[in-house]
Amino acid sequence: MAEFIRIYEENPHPKAVKQVVDILRSGGLVIYPTDTVYGLGCDITNSKALERLARIKGVKLQKANWSFICADLSNLSDYVKQIDTRTFKILKRALPGPYTFILPGNNNLPKDFKKRQTVGIRVPDNAIAHALVSGLGRPIVSTSIKDEDDVIEYTTDPELIKEKWDNLVDAVVDGGYGGNIPSTVIDLSGPEPELIREGKGPLNIL
Structure with missing residues (x-):
């Protein structure tokens, strides 16, 4: 059974944050709130956790389109090739916020992502997500918890999420009710920005 840990976004309690970070460090999978929908994530460096995440989502790890959830733009150079001034200005305008930016990956990517040409980077505007990533000291690899029910699409109630994902x-x-509109996805790896998915983030940042 999954632990159910209440964290308040207005003031994330360090003890509760540490409890979740310890689970991530030990290779656990965690569902947590972002500034869009609830996300399911694990430590970027833990191969076993990544394999487990891939199994749950029914995808091959090498082909999974997951995001790297970062605390801010300071870890960008760890995983992304040098970016030009225009791209950096877009990132500065948009982040933290409800966007996923696809950027060209570099040679320092963790071993499970070595063959990637690009990576999706997220810096959510959510104090809980920020506290978890900061506490871990490296990005959380994350995917959204989509619902099979197309009408609902994204489950927003943490208690229902716990019920459904308890054994997985x-x-x-529990960071309160989540949203049900995913992030806006923009590909910045080519010569011009390309909109991949219109979501919560407005497009006036381009």
Whole structure:
């Protein structure tokens, strides 16, 4: 059974944050709130956790389109090739916020992502997500918890999430009701920005 850990976004309690970070560090899978929908994530460096995430989502790890959830733009150079001034200005305008930016990956990517040409980078405007990534000290690899029910699409109630995912994950963070509109996805890896998915983030940042 998954642990159910209440964290308040207005003031994330360090003890509760540490509890979740310890689960991530030990290779656990955690469902947690972002500034869009609830996400399911694990430590970027833990191969076993990544394999488990891939199995749950029914995808091959090498082909999974997951995001790297970062605390801010300072870890960008760890995973992304040098970006030009225009791209950096777009990122500065948009982040933290409800966007996923696809950027060209570099040679320092963790071993499970070595063959990637591009990576999706997220810096959510959510104090809980920020506290978890900061506490871990490296990005959380994350995917959204889509619902099979096309009418609902994204489950927003943490108690229902816990009910559904109880035997699949190690912890569910109750950060209050989540949103049901995913992030806007923009590809910045080519010569011109390309909109991949219109979501919560407005397009006036381009």
